[in-house]
Amino acid sequence: MIWALIASATLTLISAAVASFSSAERRSITALWFASIGVGGIYLSLGAEMLAIVQWIVATLSAVAFHFFASLFGEERESRPRSQLLVPVLGGASLLAILLIGALSGGPESISAFSLGPIAESVANPPSGQRAVDLGYRLIGDHLVSLEILGLCLFISILGAGVISRPDAVETPEGGPS
Amino acid sequence: MMVFAAVIGALGLAGVLYKRSVLGVLIGAQVLFMGATIALVVGGVQAGAGAQAHLFALLTVCVCVSQGLAAYSVAARVFYLKGRIRMDDLRTLRR
Numbered sequence: 001m002i003w004a005l006i007a008s009a010t011l012t013l014i015s016a017a018v019a020s021f022s023s024a025e026r027r028s029i030t031a032l033w034f035a036s037i038g039v040g041g042i043y044l045s046l047g048a049e050m051l052a053i054v055q056w057i058v059a060t061l062s063a064v065a066f067h068f069f070a071s072l073f074g075e076e077r078e079s080r081p082r083s084q085l086l087v088p089v090l091g092g093a094s095l096l097a098i099l100l101i102g103a104l105s106g107g108p109e110s111i112s113a114f115s116l117g118p119i120a121e122s123v124a125n126p127p128s129g130q131r132a133v134d135l136g137y138r139l140i141g142d143h144l145v146s147l148e149i150l151g152l153c154l155f156i157s158i159l160g161a162g163v164i165s166r167p168d169a170v171e172t173p174e175g176g177p178s
Numbered sequence: 179m180m181v182f183a184a185v186i187g188a189l190g191l192a193g194v195l196y197k198r199s200v201l202g203v204l205i206g207a208q209v210l211f212m213g214a215t216i217a218l219v220v221g222g223v224q225a226g227a228g229a230q231a232h233l234f235a236l237l238t239v240c241v242c243v244s245q246g247l248a249a250y251s252v253a254a255r256v257f258y259l260k261g262r263i264r265m266d267d268l269r270t271l272r273r
Contacts, residue, residue: 009182016186016209020193028205039212046223048232051239055215058239062208062246069201069250073257085196092192099184135232143233150240157244161251165258 001045008041025070033063050132179220187213200253200263204246211242 015035022028036059043052139147190213193206215235222231257263 009179012186012212013182013189016189016212019205019209020189021196025199025201025205028202032205032208035209035212039216042216043219043235046219047228048219048235051219051232051235054236054239058243062243065246065250066201066205069253073201073253073263088192088194088196091195092188095191096184096188099187100181103180103184135229135236138229139233139236143237146237150237154240154244154247157247161247165251165254 005042005045008038008045011035012038012042026067029063029066029070032066033059036062050135180217180224183213183217183220186216189213198265200249200256200265200268203265204249207245208242211238214238
């Protein structure tokens with residue numbers, strides 16, 4: 001099944017490039033959805049079924065929300081001259097260089113970052129203990145505080161979204177808001 | 179595969195820097211998060227701690243949703259105030 005992993009990775013790479021540099025927003029949104037589908041395929045190949053399903057659900061909902069976003073607020077085309085591509089390309093290349101230096105600074109073991117050996121072995125023989133029920137027990141056992149903090153973050157995000165996006169109260173001549 | 183994750187993350191950062199619209203920056207941030215989650219999962223597989231990595235990747239995906247929600251609401255606020263959404267307009271959320 002290593003071919004499925006490579007196909008998913010190729011789909012993700014091409015779609016991520018289109019999503020990042022396409023001038024049309026709807027094309028970017030569609031490419032982002034394809035990239036997320038590819039990422040889900042990678043997770044599935046690595047034996048992370050639950051993560052793959054979550055990724056697909058989140059990707060589809062995000063794509064729908066972004067299409068609504070583009071429809072409601074108007075689609076804008078990116079029209080930048082080629083000379084302004086320098087900063088984004090330099091930024092991306094810098095991040096890539098930093099990550100590669102970080103991956104290589106771990107000594108001889110860091111060579112595994114560049115090999116497909118452990119990945120291919122994991123694809124051929126998916127490790128046990130990664131089923132959804134095991135992940136659920138770990139989540140509410142070892143990582144309960146992380147889960148609670150995450151829930152609190154999502155709750156505050158929803159509250160903050162409501163507060164930020166509400167219309168301003170209009171002052172009436174009597175002085176009170178209407 | 180770690181290199182692949184790094185390339186995806188770099189593409190996301192380049193997208194964030196390249197785009198001018200809020201939606202474009204949001205899409206770039208999603209690609210950046212995608213690279214981070216791939217790195218977590220692949221690193222977990224290589225280190226033999228797959229389940230832990232899957233959990234943290236799951237938490238990262240949830241944080242990504244939270245970030246998208248916050249950006250969406252800020253965009254709605256800016257559209258309400260300015261009638262359009264450009265990154266250059268994100269100076270203030272007051273009138």
